[in-house]
Amino acid sequence: MNIFRTLHRSIVVLFIIVVVSIVTLVHISISNIVAEQSRAQQQSHSPALQLIVEELMKPLHISQTLVKARELHDLMGATTIDETQIFSTLKRMHNEFNLNFFIASENSRTQYNSDGSKIALIEGEVDWYFRYKAQPTDAMADIGQWQNPQFYIDLKVYDEQHKFLGVFGVGKGLKGFTEVFNDYKKTYGYDFIFVDQNNDITLTSNPELQIQGVTFKNMRDLPWFADLPTEQQQSLNNLLVPVEGVESLIAELNIQPFDWTLYLITPLQSRQTDISRGFIISIVTLLAIIFGLFLLIYNLLYYFKKDIQKIKQIDILTEIPNRSNVTLKFEELMYEKQSVSLVLIDLDNFTPINETHGRKAGDIVLRQVAHMLNNEIRENDILGRWGGGEFIILMPDTGPHEAAELCQKLCNKLAAMTITTGTTSIQITGSFGISFTAISRGMSEVISAADDALFAAKRDGRNVVRMQLIES
Structure with a gap:
C-alpha cells in the first residue's frame, strides 16, 4: 500500500467534510436574508485557514512523526557523532518536505542544520538550547534566527533508557506568514494575532506588531487591550471591543500543541454584529475541527510509522x-x-x-x-x-x-x-x-x-x- 497516496486521499475526504461543515454552520448562524452574503464572507477565509493548516499543523505532525524514527535516535545516540550521516539525513528530509531541519546533539554539543551549517552549543552564548533543556516540556514552538526569523517546532529526543539525546526541530521562514497574513488583512479586513504563553505576539497580520530585532511585541503594548478590565484580559473570546476606533468582535482559539492562543479580530458594522458573531463562531468551530482532524492524521501516522520507515529503505x-x-x-x-x-x-x-x-x-x-x-x-x-x-x-x-x-x-x-x-x-x-x-x-x-x-x-x-x- 502506498501510504502517502492513501494519506492524500484521506486528507481530501477530510477537507470535503470541512467544506460541508462550513456551509452547514454558516446556514445555521445567519438568517435567510443574509445567507448569500455570509457564504461569500465564509469563503474569503479559506486562504487564512489553508495557511494555518499548511504552515502550522503540517510542520507539527511531520516533526512529531520523524522524531520517533529509529534512524534519528541512532544518529543522536551514537557515542561518536557521524556528522556526514547527520547532514545527509537532514538534507534528505529538507528535500522531501521542503522544510528546514536541525539536530542539536547533546553528545557533541553542536547544532547541525539542513543547509550544511553547524553551531557550537556553548552555554551563555546559545540561550535557547539550555533554556529549553531545563524546561519540563518535551515540545516547544519558538521564533529564532533574528536576521532571518524562523518559526521553529522543537522536540526533545530520548533513548530507550530516557536519556536526553538532544533536540530535533523543524523550521519555516516567517516571511511567508507575514506576507500572506498582511495581504489577507488588506483584502478582507480581518486581523490575526498569535501569542505565546507570555502574551508575546509571535505571528500577526499587522506589520506594526511583528518582531523587531530580538524583541517581541506584547499584547499589553496594544492600547485597546491595556484598556480592558483585568478579568476580561484573561479571556477575549466573543468580546466586542473598540480596536483603533472600530467596534470589533474577537474570537479566541487555543493552539494546544504550541501553547499559543489565536485571536481573530473582526471589525463590525453596527447592523452586521449578529451576522458577524455567528460567522466568527463558525470559523472558530471550523478551526477546532481542522485541528482535531490533523491530530487524527498524526495518530494515524504514528500507527503507520513502520510503513513510512520502509519507504526508500x-x-x-x-x-x-x-x-x-x-x-x-x-x-x-x-x-x-x-x-x-x-x-x-x-x-x-x-x-x-x-x-x-x-x-x-x-x-x-x-x-x-x-x-x-x-x-x-x-x-x-x-x-x-x-x-x-x-x-x-x-x-x-x-x-x-x-x-x-x-x-x-x-x-x-x-x-x-x-x-x-x-x-x-x-x-x-x-x-x-x-x-x-x-x-x-x-x-x-x-x-x-x-x-x-x-x-x-x-x-x-x-x-x-x-x-x-x-x-x-
Whole structure:
C-alpha cells in the first residue's frame, strides 16, 4: 500500500467534510436574508485557514512523526557523532518536505542544520538550547534566527533508557506568514494575532506588531487591550471591543500543541454584529475541527510509522532491503513473538576483488550474489544487505539446525557460481554465521552471536557454515 497516496486521499475526504461543515454552520448562524452574503464572507477565509493548516499543523505532525524514527535516535545516540550521516539525513528530509531541519546533539554539543551549517552549543552564548533543556516540556514552538526569523517546532529526543539525546526541530521562514497574513488583512479586513504563553505576539497580520530585532511585541503594548478590565484580559473570546476606533468582535482559539492562543479580530458594522458573531463562531468551530482532524492524521501516522520507515529503505546497488529495513523487520518479528534464525553471510576475500578488478567488478559481484540469494531463499525468508560484502537473512519460525541445512545449500550454490564482469570471470565463496532466538531479544544480542559464528567460519578456512547459539 502506498501510504502517502492513501494519506492524500484521506486528507481530501477530510477537507470535503470541512467544506460541508462550513456551509452547514454558516446556514445555521445567519438568517435567510443574509445567507448569500455570509457564504461569500465564509469563503474569503479559506486562504487564512489553508495557511494555518499548511504552515502550522503540517510542520507539527511531520516533526512529531520523524522524531520517533529509529534512524534519528541512532544518529543522536551514537557515542561518536557521524556528522556526514547527520547532514545527509537532514538534507534528505529538507528535500522531501521542503522544510528546514536541525539536530542539536547533546553528545557533541553542536547544532547541525539542513543547509550544511553547524553551531557550537556553548552555554551563555546559545540561550535557547539550555533554556529549553531545563524546561519540563518535551515540545516547544519558538521564533529564532533574528536576521532571518524562523518559526521553529522543537522536540526533545530520548533513548530507550530516557536519556536526553538532544533536540530535533523543524523550521519555516516567517516571511511567508507575514506576507500572506498582511495581504489577507488588506483584502478582507480581518486581523490575526498569535501569542505565546507570555502574551508575546509571535505571528500577526499587522506589520506594526511583528518582531523587531530580538524583541517581541506584547499584547499589553496594544492600547485597546491595556484598556480592558483585568478579568476580561484573561479571556477575549466573543468580546466586542473598540480596536483603533472600530467596534470589533474577537474570537479566541487555543493552539494546544504550541501553547499559543489565536485571536481573530473582526471589525463590525453596527447592523452586521449578529451576522458577524455567528460567522466568527463558525470559523472558530471550523478551526477546532481542522485541528482535531490533523491530530487524527498524526495518530494515524504514528500507527503507520513502520510503513513510512520502509519507504526508500532499499539498497540502491543490490535492490534488496538495507540494514534499516531488515532491522525494522526483525523488530516486527519480535513484536509478533516469532522465533527466528538470523544468518550473516560474508563474501570471502571480497576486498581483493575491488582492489584487483575495480569497484565496478565488485558491484557486479554484489548484485549477482544478491540476485542468486533472493531466488534461492524461501518465500517467508527476508534477505538484506548488511553492509560492504555482508548480507543478512532472517528465517522466521525456523530452528537453527534447519537453518544450517538451508545455509549449506546456499553456501554450495554460491561456491558453484561463476560471475562474469566483462572480460573477467570471478569465483566467489561465502562464510555463513547462524544464530537463533525463540524469545523476544534485542537484535544486537542475536547479531553478536551470529558474528561469533561468522568468525568461527572464517577461522575454519571460510566457505563453511557455523552456528553459535545464545546462552540462556
